[in-house]
Every structure is written in C-alpha cells, then in structure tokens.
Amino acid sequence: MHARVHVPLAPLTTLGIGGDAALIAELTDPAEFPEVVALADREGARPLVLGGGSNILVADAGCTVPVVRMATKGAKFEHGDDGEQVTVTVQAGHVLQDLVEQSIAHGLTGLETLIGIPGTVGATPVQNVGAYGQEVADVLDRVTAWDWAVGREVTLSAEDCLLGHRTSIFKHSTRWTLLTVTFRLRPSKLSTPIRYGMVAEALGVPKGTPVPLADAASAVLAVRRSKGMLLDAGDADNRNVGSVFLSPVIDAKQAEKLLAEQAPVHTFPDGVTRVSASYLIKAAGFGLGRPLAPGIRMSGKHFTLVAEGEATARAFAEAARVVADAVQKSTGIRLTPEPDLFGDEPAYLRLKQKALASTTS
Ligand SMILES: Cc1cc2nc3c(=O)[nH]c(=O)nc-3n(C[C@H](O)[C@H](O)[C@H](O)COP(=O)(O)OP(=O)(O)OC[C@H]3O[C@@H](n4cnc5c(N)ncnc54)[C@H](O)[C@@H]3O)c2cc1C
Known part of the structure; x- marks a missing residue:
C-alpha cells in the first residue's frame, strides 16, 4: 500500500474537477488490505473508495476523509464440471474493459455489451452497472467486501447486494469496501440477444438476434463512439461521467x-x-x-x-x-x-x- 498526503483528485477522475484528498492510499496488493484498515483506524474514519473515478464529482475543497484507491488486478476463471458455467473472480481494481475483453477471448457471454464502460470491476455492483441490454445483476454470483461496521471481511451473495436499477446496497454507503467480485458466465460463441435498436442496426440484424461475441462488442463500441460515450483521448468531449442523470421512472x-x-x-x-x-x-x-x-x-x-x-x-x-x-x-x-x-x-x-x-x- 502506498499512502500520500495532499493529492489532487481531479486527475484521478474522468471529469477532472475538484480539490485534493487530504490522504490517499493506493492498494495494488490485496494481501496489504490490513494496512488500509490500520490507516482508517488511525484516522478514525471509514475511507471513501475510488476506482477509476468515472462516476464521481469531487468537491472544489477536496475531501478530508481518507481515500483508498483500489488498483488490485487479476481475474481467475474457473470452469464448472458440467461445462455449462464458468465463474470468474476478479480483484476490485481490475479494469472492467480488460475483463470484458478477457471474457470474450475465453468464449464467455454475459459481459460483452458492457464494453467501453470506464472504471473498475469493484465499482460495478455499486450501481449495478449496465448498458445495451446487459447489467451486472444478470451475472453476479457474489462479492467479498470489508465490512467497516463489523470490522471483518464478509461474503455477500448477489441477492444480499439488493441490486436495482443503477443502485444496490452499496450505493450511498461507506459501510463496505468491495475486494473481489465473482460473476457467473456462460460458454458461448454468441452474445445474448441484441435488444437495443441502435446496436441491432449497426449489426444489420433484427432486434433479439444473438451475434458472435466480438461482433456484439464492436457494434456497442461503434454506437458508444457516435454518442461520445467512450473515453477517447484527444476528444473535446472527453471530460465527462457518462450519463449525468438516471433514466427517470415514468407512469x-x-x-x-x-x-x-x-x-x-x-x-x-x-x-x-x-x-x-x-x-x-x-x-x-x-x-x-x-x-x-x-x-x-x-x-x-x-x-x-x-x-x-x-x-x-x-x-x-x-x-x-x-x-x-x-x-x-x-x-x-x-x-x-x-x-x-x-x-x-x-x-x-x-x-x-x-x-x-x-x-x-
Ligand atoms: C464515458 C462514460 C460512459 C459510461 N457509461 C456507463 C454505462 O453505460 N453504464 C453505467 O452503468 N455506467 C456508465 N458510466 C459510469 C461509470 O463508468 C460506472 O459507474 C463505473 O462502474 C464506475 O467505475 P469506477 O471504477 O470509475 O468508479 P468510481 O467513479 O471511482 O466510483 C463510483 C462509486 O463507486 C464506489 N466504489 C468504487 N469502487 C469501489 C469498491 N471497490 N468498493 C466500494 N465502493 C466502490 C465509489 O466510492 C463511488 O461511490 C460511464 C462513465 C463514463 C465516463
């Protein structure tokens, strides 16, 4: 673990806005998490957890609460005996885009339309990340987390996470720091049926058609690029947080x-x-x-x-x-x-x- 004081947070977020963190600790080795716990005890505060900073607004005065930046990496794929399912257990700081590409390379469906979403895997259950017909709730098996309320590591099933539309038990709470996320994926050369009109159009198929995994991902990337929903270096619209507003409920x-x-x-x-x-x-x-x-x-x-x-x-x-x-x-x-x-x-x-x-x- 690497801890520093008075660190500008703006460069660690995609909006590039805001002041300094009074104290920030970067975790690259999961075995060093007890050092984060010791630091939080010394500071007398539960830390704020930072992943890729792609869904965060940092206040102009920064924050006095310690920040932990999750930079732990690694994804372990385990094939079930029946050949029907593969579980993948991923470190919280692993980049989501890398996981999506790894899953496609392993011939696994369930995450392919999440391609192009910035950030880390540990943040994905927080708001039940989703796009173009897939969301974390479809494939989440369990998470491990440090529970600051009881002072120990816990395992929460997908059901325990209370995933909803862009929300979960973790949203608006500092109680848990997610350490690993386990997904259940299905071996398949084909994607889940393409449900979004623009993606189906880009693929030239009717809605509801499964297509090769890599084709689904390419079509999603093309649609995202056309809407400025990809972080492309050099793009004038690059400093954003994706959608600023949730899709509102209507009667x-x-x-x-x-x-x-x-x-x-x-x-x-x-x-x-x-x-x-x-x-x-x-x-x-x-x-x-x-x-x-x-x-x-x-x-x-x-x-x-x-x-x-x-x-x-x-x-x-x-x-x-x-x-x-x-x-x-x-x-x-x-x-x-x-x-x-x-x-x-x-x-x-x-x-x-x-x-x-x-x-x-
Ligand atoms: C161009 C663009 C496109 C986007 N498209 C989509 C989209 O299609 N669908 C979608 O759902 N979102 C989208 N987003 C939003 C964002 O990318 C996701 O919410 C992403 O999951 C945030 O990951 P992050 O690592 O950057 O989290 P951060 O922004 O660092 O953190 C977000 C929240 O999660 C918490 N958090 C992060 N890691 C952990 C952890 N390990 N344990 C506990 N809490 C944690 C933070 O404290 C914070 O409250 C988009 C953003 C951008 C910039």
Whole structure:
C-alpha cells in the first residue's frame, strides 16, 4: 500500500474537477488490505473508495476523509464440471474493459455489451452497472467486501447486494469496501440477444438476434463512439461521467405520451418503465455544445454534460440544476443526478435531495 498526503483528485477522475484528498492510499496488493484498515483506524474514519473515478464529482475543497484507491488486478476463471458455467473472480481494481475483453477471448457471454464502460470491476455492483441490454445483476454470483461496521471481511451473495436499477446496497454507503467480485458466465460463441435498436442496426440484424461475441462488442463500441460515450483521448468531449442523470421512472400515462413521440421508453428488469434522460434534455430545448455554467457545457455529441478548462464542482452542480429545472418545467419529470460526491458541495447535495423529494412526494 502506498499512502500520500495532499493529492489532487481531479486527475484521478474522468471529469477532472475538484480539490485534493487530504490522504490517499493506493492498494495494488490485496494481501496489504490490513494496512488500509490500520490507516482508517488511525484516522478514525471509514475511507471513501475510488476506482477509476468515472462516476464521481469531487468537491472544489477536496475531501478530508481518507481515500483508498483500489488498483488490485487479476481475474481467475474457473470452469464448472458440467461445462455449462464458468465463474470468474476478479480483484476490485481490475479494469472492467480488460475483463470484458478477457471474457470474450475465453468464449464467455454475459459481459460483452458492457464494453467501453470506464472504471473498475469493484465499482460495478455499486450501481449495478449496465448498458445495451446487459447489467451486472444478470451475472453476479457474489462479492467479498470489508465490512467497516463489523470490522471483518464478509461474503455477500448477489441477492444480499439488493441490486436495482443503477443502485444496490452499496450505493450511498461507506459501510463496505468491495475486494473481489465473482460473476457467473456462460460458454458461448454468441452474445445474448441484441435488444437495443441502435446496436441491432449497426449489426444489420433484427432486434433479439444473438451475434458472435466480438461482433456484439464492436457494434456497442461503434454506437458508444457516435454518442461520445467512450473515453477517447484527444476528444473535446472527453471530460465527462457518462450519463449525468438516471433514466427517470415514468407512469403509464407519461409512457403512452412519450411513446407516441417515439421517445426511447424501456421497461427494465425491475419491471419499471423509464425514459432516457438525454431524450428529455433534448426535448427541453438544449442544443449540443450549449454552454451551461463556467467550464461546463452540453457535449457536442450527446445530451450530457462535459467539463473543459478550469471547471469547478460548483459550476457542474449549477449546470445540472439548470438542466433538471428546465426538464421539469417542460415535462413535469424530475431528473436525479447519478455521480457520487466526494467531499462537500452543498448545491449538488441539494439537487440530489430535490430529486429524492419529488420521487417520494
Ligand atoms: C464515458 C462514460 C460512459 C459510461 N457509461 C456507463 C454505462 O453505460 N453504464 C453505467 O452503468 N455506467 C456508465 N458510466 C459510469 C461509470 O463508468 C460506472 O459507474 C463505473 O462502474 C464506475 O467505475 P469506477 O471504477 O470509475 O468508479 P468510481 O467513479 O471511482 O466510483 C463510483 C462509486 O463507486 C464506489 N466504489 C468504487 N469502487 C469501489 C469498491 N471497490 N468498493 C466500494 N465502493 C466502490 C465509489 O466510492 C463511488 O461511490 C460511464 C462513465 C463514463 C465516463
């Protein structure tokens, strides 16, 4: 474990915003986790866990709570006796993209449409990462985690993780640091049936068709690239967190109205109907590339926020508020911001609370 003080967090996140971590420890060797525990005991605080920083907003004043950066690597594939299933146990700091490519190379289906999502495997159960018809809940077997509440390592089954749409027992909690994640994958040369129109179109197949694993992954990458949903070095829209807002839940009446407008309305594995937040942002009249707050603008490719220059967390929160308010005014639907906050940014917290209040009122 390597610990340092006063470390800028902005370069460790994809938004490139925010102040310093008072203390950061980087873990590369899983056997050294007891040193993290000793450090947290000394500091008297549960650490914040950082993976690839692709779903985090860091406050301008940084954070005083110790940060642990998970950089442990390794994926162990184990074939079941029946040949029906393969389990893969992955260190939390392993890069998700690497795991997806390894799975495809092993001829395993279950993760191929998650290609291109930045970040680490340890973060994937936190918000039940998903894209283009697959999500972690479909293939998660179990995780091991350090449970700071009881001071020991625990194993949680997929059921224990309470995975929901972009949420889990881990979201908004500092109780657990995920150490390993075990997935159950199926040997197959073919992908799961392609459910997303744009991906099916890129492949030239009808929706519902399974295709060779590598073809599915290439098509997803092409669709992601066209929307600026890939971190391409040198791309002007590179500083982002993917979708800033969750796809909001809509009722049957709203779904009927939106479907009549050809809006991307989907019923998700949790049985709930949602519409894409980017569709609502476009419908509220925002143009691509439009400046929203100092250093924050709409991406030039997709209806999400990107940072440039000396962007601040305060400006990001202000831009997100402008967008959420405009969408609410034009559609009556309140958007909820997705990225987690490190440190204190009152305007961003207010935005999250407002969204919560509108869903519970
Ligand atoms: C271009 C782009 C595209 C994206 N596309 C998608 C998408 O299609 N689908 C999707 O779901 N997400 C998407 N995201 C969001 C993001 O990539 C995912 O949420 C990803 O899983 C975050 O991983 P990370 O390692 O960067 O986590 P971080 O951003 O470092 O952390 C995110 C949260 O997880 C917690 N965390 C991280 N590691 C651990 C751990 N080991 N133990 C406990 N808590 C932990 C952090 O404390 C934080 O609360 C996208 C982001 C970008 C920039």
